[in-house]
Amino acid sequence: MKAFADLLERLAFTPARNGKIALLRDFIATRPDPERGYALAALTGELELRHVTPSLLRSLAADRVDETLFALSYDFVGDLAETMALIWPEGPGGNTPDLPDLVEELMSTGRAALPGVIAARLDQMPASERYAYLKLATGGMRVGVSARLARIAVAQYGDIPVEEIEELWHGLTPPYAELFAWTEGGEKPVSAALAPFRPVMLATPIDLDELRDLRPGDFSVEWKWDGIRVQAVVDQGVRRLYTRTGEDISAAFPDVIDAMQFDATLDGELLVRRGDQVAPFSDLQKRLTRKTTPKALLASHPAGLRIYDILIENGQDLREMDFKNRRNRLEDAAQHWPDRIDLSPILQVKDWDHLADLRADPPDAVIEGVMIKRRDSPYLAGRIRGHWYKWKRDPMLVDAVLMTAQRGHGKRSGFYSDFGFGVWDGDRLVPVGKAYFGFTDEELVELDRFVRQNTTDRFGPVRAVAPKLVLEVAFEGLNRSNRHKSGVAMRFPRISRIRRDKPVEEADRIETLRALLPPEV
Amino acid sequence: MRFSDLLHPTERGLYCPVADVYIDPVAPVPRALVTHGHADHARAGHGAVLATGQTLDIMALRYGADFTGARQVAGPDPVQINGVQFEFAPAGHVLGSAQIRLSHRGMTITVSGDYCRLPNPTCAEWQPLPAHVFVTEATFALPVFTHPDPMGEIGKLMTSLRAFPDRAHMVGAYALGKAQRVIALIRAAGWDAPIYIHGSLQALCAYHQEQGIDLGELRPATAETVTKAETAGQIVIAPPSAFNSPWMRRFADPVVGFASGWMQIRNRAKARGVELPMVISDHVDWPDLTRTIQELAPEETWITHGREDALMRWCEMTQRVGRPLRLVGYEDEAE
Ligand SMILES: [Zn+2]
Numbered sequence A: 001m002k003a004f005a006d007l008l009e010r011l012a013f014t015p016a017r018n019g020k021i022a023l024l025r026d027f028i029a030t031r032p033d034p035e036r037g038y039a040l041a042a043l044t045g046e047l048e049l050r051h052v053t054p055s056l057l058r059s060l061a062a063d064r065v066d067e068t069l070f071a072l073s074y075d076f077v078g079d080l081a082e083t084m085a086l087i088w089p090e091g092p093g094g095n096t097p098d099l100p101d102l103v104e105e106l107m108s109t110g111r112a113a114l115p116g117v118i119a120a121r122l123d124q125m126p127a128s129e130r131y132a133y134l135k136l137a138t139g140g141m142r143v144g145v146s147a148r149l150a151r152i153a154v155a156q157y158g159d160i161p162v163e164e165i166e167e168l169w170h171g172l173t174p175p176y177a178e179l180f181a182w183t184e185g186g187e188k189p190v191s192a193a194l195a196p197f198r199p200v201m202l203a204t205p206i207d208l209d210e211l212r213d214l215r216p217g218d219f220s221v222e223w224k225w226d227g228i229r230v231q232a233v234v235d236q237g238v239r240r241l242y243t244r245t246g247e248d249i250s251a252a253f254p255d256v257i258d259a260m261q262f263d264a265t266l267d268g269e270l271l272v273r274r275g276d277q278v279a280p281f282s283d284l285q286k287r288l289t290r291k292t293t294p295k296a297l298l299a300s301h302p303a304g305l306r307i308y309d310i311l312i313e314n315g316q317d318l319r320e321m322d323f324k325n326r327r328n329r330l331e332d333a334a335q336h337w338p339d340r341i342d343l344s345p346i347l348q349v350k351d352w353d354h355l356a357d358l359r360a361d362p363p364d365a366v367i368e369g370v371m372i373k374r375r376d377s378p379y380l381a382g383r384i385r386g387h388w389y390k391w392k393r394d395p396m397l398v399d400a401v402l403m404t405a406q407r408g409h410g411k412r413s414g415f416y417s418d419f420g421f422g423v424w425d426g427d428r429l430v431p432v433g434k435a436y437f438g439f440t441d442e443e444l445v446e447l448d449r450f451v452r453q454n455t456t457d458r459f460g461p462v463r464a465v466a467p468k469l470v471l472e473v474a475f476e477g478l479n480r481s482n483r484h485k486s487g488v489a490m491r492f493p494r495i496s497r498i499r500r501d502k503p504v505e506e507a508d509r510i511e512t513l514r515a516l517l518p519p520e521v
Numbered sequence B: 001m002r003f004s005d006l007l008h009p010t011e012r013g014l015y016c017p018v019a020d021v022y023i024d025p026v027a028p029v030p031r032a033l034v035t036h037g038h039a040d041h042a043r044a045g046h047g048a049v050l051a052t053g054q055t056l057d058i059m060a061l062r063y064g065a066d067f068t069g070a071r072q073v074a075g076p077d078p079v080q081i082n083g084v085q086f087e088f089a090p091a092g093h094v095l096g097s098a099q100i101r102l103s104h105r106g107m108t109i110t111v112s113g114d115y116c117r118l119p120n121p122t123c124a125e126w127q128p129l130p131a132h133v134f135v136t137e138a139t140f141a142l143p144v145f146t147h148p149d150p151m152g153e154i155g156k157l158m159t160s161l162r163a164f165p166d167r168a169h170m171v172g173a174y175a176l177g178k179a180q181r182v183i184a185l186i187r188a189a190g191w192d193a194p195i196y197i198h199g200s201l202q203a204l205c206a207y208h209q210e211q212g213i214d215l216g217e218l219r220p221a222t223a224e225t226v227t228k229a230e231t232a233g234q235i236v237i238a239p240p241s242a243f244n245s246p247w248m249r250r251f252a253d254p255v256v257g258f259a260s261g262w263m264q265i266r267n268r269a270k271a272r273g274v275e276l277p278m279v280i281s282d283h284v285d286w287p288d289l290t291r292t293i294q295e296l297a298p299e300e301t302w303i304t305h306g307r308e309d310a311l312m313r314w315c316e317m318t319q320r321v322g323r324p325l326r327l328v329g330y331e332d333e334a335e
């Protein structure tokens, strides 16, 4: 357990991505199976342990520590597992078992026995291991190790292209013994899973100046729809819907799965659609947050796909083909699709200025920009410059007044980092949104100090702040909202600048925001 | 006479109306008693200051010789002011730091200032000053704060120096107390190479050495002549604010460390971009804080800057009379 606790500690304090990869590589190289596999799975959130809920931990803590003191501590520390690890009274000690034994114990212990088992383990461990153990039990390591980063570390360790590992990954389960055997010179494992995820091709941002260096005739242009980029896979009757990071979201979209009557791997956008009308992102979000989908929601928020590309058709891999030819195959295939699935249209663009005009005034509010794709590019894994570009619509900006603040949890805990802001409605401020990011670490420290020096009132964890500071808030779109008094809800708001220079009276008015709303349906 | 007739909180700090003096006032007053030289406790511009000789020296170093009108050194013998007796005893916090006990007509109040009970090579050890009322700081008053052995934290630095012999190791430490303590601990760990210090630490380090605290060979880290090659694999001590300045570019692939009690909380360390957090504090942690109150067993415990709520709750749980003073103007960031 100590090796894993040390790894977690060092990952947490190694900011550089390459540094993290090096730590993972070393761990893989020096720790045996199944420890390295379990560690990797724990770090990437792929370890399925049961029943260790925050409330279970809280009740364990309540047996040992006064509830008020625990609550005050948690408010300060901001992370439940860390609070528990630090506050847990030093136990009698003993020998901590190895990581695999602890993982298997957590997997095999029944719900009723679990609290007792966890408490006994905490009594054995020093604080750093308590932290690692609780993180293991609850998931959510927050040390900046994505599944992708872990796969890169494995790839580097075995000197294997990362794409080959990504393709296999979905057929493998922790502790990945056959994968490590391959990296050490053994047989390449055969992907056990049907309908596997294929690495997605991503676009790099571009602007008009950079576009002028490119020949419009070399490119195809499509709208960039504001849904969720997905990969729809049907393989010998097995159907799966993946996000662009390879997360399987099939269970939340039975209506889409039903409509996937083809044998192909398609790249597209998941959208909520009512007939020809594409619904705003917030409608899709309602579907996303569900584990199971009630019938009424399926009827009121029907989901569908708008397809951009084709990777595999009837078992034939088309990824080496250029975009032009893949598009031809796609248009043929589209003949057979049901209503819920359609083709993303190619825009007829004379030159880049013409595209700039189209982009400035898209035919649908749910368009967030344009995609510009080189016609002779193969379908390449990852974000490789020179093939696909995205030219997003400019974010909307509003000058708002800071009104409330709350301590953040997670990364920004201990600082006031969740900010509520408002705009003028007559001579009163009306709240229009909340933002948790967009600011730099230095700005965070500055905002935190401002909040503490200008608190006028407290409501539980929320501080009301004197209306003295103007924030420039950037956001991607605006929806109508009945839940908010202002009647508007921002999409993806973030603080783009602190406007110390601007007097609060000159912040924006609610009328300005209302004018940006999509037309009522 | 009630306790609050002898001492009570005001906007300017704790005030003793009988002697007409303030303790650690946050704004200029005619007569101030100062527990120690940290900027939030020791401010310039008072009419007269009574403090330990070292604290007076430190104030003069920081604010200039004319930081106050009159000054008086608090020595081993108590000082009488308008019939109130004031005793100074070591607080174990930083060089010169003191607790102050007021006695008047059989009533006693001890003001801790900031204090720490771990041995500290740069200052005299904390001594108990029992009283009817104990006014305690509460900087780390949460049960999550259990400060580890400082030598173990220095060990992390030594391990990192061995693992990255080509990188400069920058250790953030506040200028008064923490910086010198960290240097003394590094020396105790057997590191005898020159240690590079930021210019803003120069005067206070020199003063510590004058006072007989051995810090070994110190070199200026802000001199124009310092090269990347020279500081690779070496230790550089600087105030944390210096890490955001272009000065950092002079060092070879620096490892950023920070010595502070706050480093126990991961997000505090991460928010500052620290790679090598070292949990070294000049304040009492939760076990020492609660132990001190138990040992002194005052009739009342008054709680000043920090996490007053948690200590209040502890007093309630242990059937003690606690009182939050809600004094403003003290910072707990600079630890
Ligand atoms: Zn202090």
Ligand SMILES: [Zn+2]
Residues within 6 Å of the ligand: B038, B040, B041, B113, B114, B137, B305, B330, B331
């Ligand atoms: Zn203090």
